[in-house]
Amino acid sequence: MLKIEGVSKLFNPGTVDEKIALLNANLHMKQGDFVTVIGSNGAGKSTLMNIISGVMKPDAGNIYIEGTEVSQLSEYSRSKWIGRVFQDPMAGTAPRMTIEENLAIAYKRGKPRGFSFGVNSKNRKVFREELSRLGIGLENRMTAKVGLLSGGERQALSLLMATFTRPQILLLDEHTAALDPARAELVTTLTENIVRELNLTTLMVTHNMEQAIRLGNRLIMMDKGKIILQVDEAQKQGLTVERLLGEFERISGKKMADDRVVLG
């Protein structure tokens, strides 16, 4: 489904600020895999997301989505395969447009956008059904501007918009990190349910160790632009936070340094 081969990326190449963001990263995800990503500050987790989604292009290496080489495709043309939820709850929705208009935009993912009306009675019905699955009453506020919603509501809507067209790959970049604990829990539960129901191939960055272990069937750990540990389905069963931190110290030779890390 998603194959990353020898992908490297330098920031500010050839200057004194040169930094290795990704170094020879390899990752192979099968259909339905749910991989959580953890790592210290500046480990390259977000760069990995940006390289897959096309926000950045790799300096070396290949990226395949369903067998198609995409590493030189633009962000918008890759979007037909990739659904994304950002860390910032404001980033995934258009605030001055209504809930149903936002959904209409998401509904057209990867399809040509022409002169037919974005919201009509037929797809409004689909939107209402999808919104009611979130269970937070948004289906009764479909003509409200998204800017009026709370951060948690906006993030739940972003999650729905990113997933309801069943993209081949779902990228979650710390999408609960900016929410208060109760909202974060709600969005995490929604994420679990949606990913399981639609059997989405998912890559999720998180700072929450406990969450990284509990969610998904695989786990990868990153440090200094490298994927230093891949935990497969069988190994992940008996994993604990202590053992994970121990592994990190053993491989990287230092303590996990992350000002935002949550041990759970």
Add this chain to the structure above:
Amino acid sequence: MLVSLVGAVELGLLYALMALGVYITFRILDFPDLTVDGSFTTGAAIGTVMTIAGSPPWLAVIFAFFGGAVAGTLTGLLHTKGKVNGLLSGIIMMIALYSINLRILGKPNVPLRGEANIFDGASVLTIGLILAVVAKIGLDLFFKTNLGLSLRATGDNSRMIRSFGANTDGTIIMGVALSNALVACSGALIAHSQNAANNSMGIGMIVIGLASVIIGEAIFGAKTIFRATLAVVLGAIIYRVIYALALRVEWLDAQDMKLITAVIIVGALVIPTIRRAIKSKSIAKKRTEEVLSSMGQTSGGGS
């Protein structure tokens, strides 16, 4: 007095197309496009020269529309593909168009008197009203289509719309082209209504367009697209009415109009801000008193 007011409304309706164009770039796309000063004259030049050459006036206005679209497309290309700053790409096109407009016109001032005119068959008021309403409703409908939604989202949250597969370079170019097409159309109509086109008639047009948008929004609000476009059309008319009234003040004359325009814009920008500040302050004061009095009651009950 009444005659000059009717004249102001007529002009306002013709300028409304230009204001709607400015609304598309400044409000929908969040792209400060200064091409307008050039493309307005381009439209006037095309509308005038083609009419003199013998083509029907309505055809000349349609060609002016497409001429403006080409100018807008170039500005959009400069900004998106050339990575030139938005303001700067507009200014560059504005300067380039100044020469191009002179080329089209042949000389700085071209009269249209005695030629066919788009307002021959009906009054300026009728035609202006029809065109303004058609443009307003056309835009309202367009902004509800899938293409229109992606254009609005580009100005609202470009990162989001890219993540759903829309090419934001394309939507920006399209929006700026549509905007300048309307502006040029307005230029051609104004040339016909005053029976002449001259090379400097577009100067300051962007400010007039902005003034119309801001006045309209300040008075009529912009909660929905429908309301906002209506506000822009009415704003363009109100601007012309204020202009006409200001000209009747004895110690003001035509050369003071740019200053008056600046004052109008400042007023329209500052007054709503002050009003909001006063309102939120009074609400805060009232709520604080309520909270304090309710706390006083509970502590009184406890003792």
